[in-house]
Amino acid sequence: MTKSVAIVADRISWEERELIRTAPDHGLRIDWVNDESLCLGHPDAPSVRDFDAVLVRSRSYTRGGLIANLAETAGVLTLNTARAVHLCENKALLRTALRTAGVPVPDFRLVLSRRDFEKALDELEMPLVLKPVFGGMGKRVTLLRDTDLAQSxxxxxxxxxxxxxxxCLVEPYLGGGTSVRCLVVGEELVGAAEFVSGGTDWRNNAALGNTSRAAAHDPDVVKIVGGVVAELGPGIYGVDLFRTDDGxxxxEVNHAPGFRGVATATGVDAASAVARYVRELVA
Incomplete structure (x- = not known):
């Protein structure tokens, strides 16, 4: 029997099209539902009650967690869970939760004021990165190479x-222009790719058009990914890693990961992996 799944998103990108295309091969029908049209709050959630599952892929850092929470409360199977989405949306809360769970994260300072910012500059060594607590796709992430520039x-x-x-968060500059993106489906590391910043842009984010290549499933990477899943629960995640001298x-962890870069670099059928996982949950 075909199961019905809603992709709740603000727009349809390559990933959503691939999920919709491959859905029938896995006994699913996937429909796009605009995240601006749900009007959730009614206890029966009429806008999503006819779906067997809701796959939250909103890029908005205000809508995703709210939608997940209200859909979940109404009894609809929601991926990812509201708790996981809320943590992934907030870099400060996510890093605190992971650090408490023993998962290694970069040193950072939460900056809410000029006074916070100046203390962070005193406590951490240049170069530093300033990034928003809420946000993604590399936007508004700034490399600070000296104090004068930082103040400006x-x-x-x-x-x-x-x-x-x-x-905002202030943190040491790590990565040297590279990062490792891990696609997790359920509890499995489906694929890993190393992203390399291109041109003069130092940010290593797939959304910025950087190059990528397949990365081996290093035992240390597998262990860290396992720690992330243990804290957030099984789900569909993009786990971004930096390699440092200490490992x-x-x-960050993305709750609505773009997986085109990993799929292209590794050849893995990421959309089918996601569809199979969803089908297992709604069976």
């Missing part, structure tokens, strides 16, 4: 940022 950059945060946009650290 923070002027923009202080004067132009609104509400949660002013919540790998988790930079």
């Amino acid at each position: 950059v923070y002027d923009y945060v202080e004067d132009l940022g609104h509400a949660f946009e002013q919540a 790998y650290v988790v930079n």
Whole structure:
């Protein structure tokens, strides 16, 4: 019997098209539901109640967690769980949870004011990275190479940022222009790729068009990914790692991962892996 799944997203990208295309091969029908059209809150959640599962792939860092929470509360199978989505949306909470669980993360300071920022500059060595607590795709992530530049950059945060946009992290610059993206489905590391920043842009983010190549399933990587899953619960994640002199650290975890880069670099059929996992849960 075919099961019905809603992809809740603000737009359809390559990943969503692949999931919709491969769904019938796995006994699924997947429909796109615009995340601006749900109007959740009714206890029966009429906009999603006819679906067997809801796959939350909203890129918004305000909508995803809210949608997941209300859909889950209404009794609809929701991927990922509301707790996992909320943690992934908030870099400060995610890193604190992972660090408490014994998963290695970069050193960081939460910056909510100019005073916080100046303390962070005193406590951490240049070069540093300033990034928003809420955000993704490499946007508004800034490399600070000297103190004078740092103060000028923070002027923009202080004067132009609104509400949660002013919540930032300051952390040491790690990675040297490379990072490892791991695609996790359920509890399995499906594929791993190393992203290398291209041109003059130092940020190693697949959304910025950087190059990628397949990465081996290093035992240390597998162990760290296992620790992430143990804390967040099984789900569909993009786990970004930096390699340091002391081993790998988790930079961030994406609850609605783009997997085109990993699929292209490794040849893995990521969409089918996700569809099989969803089908197992709704069987």
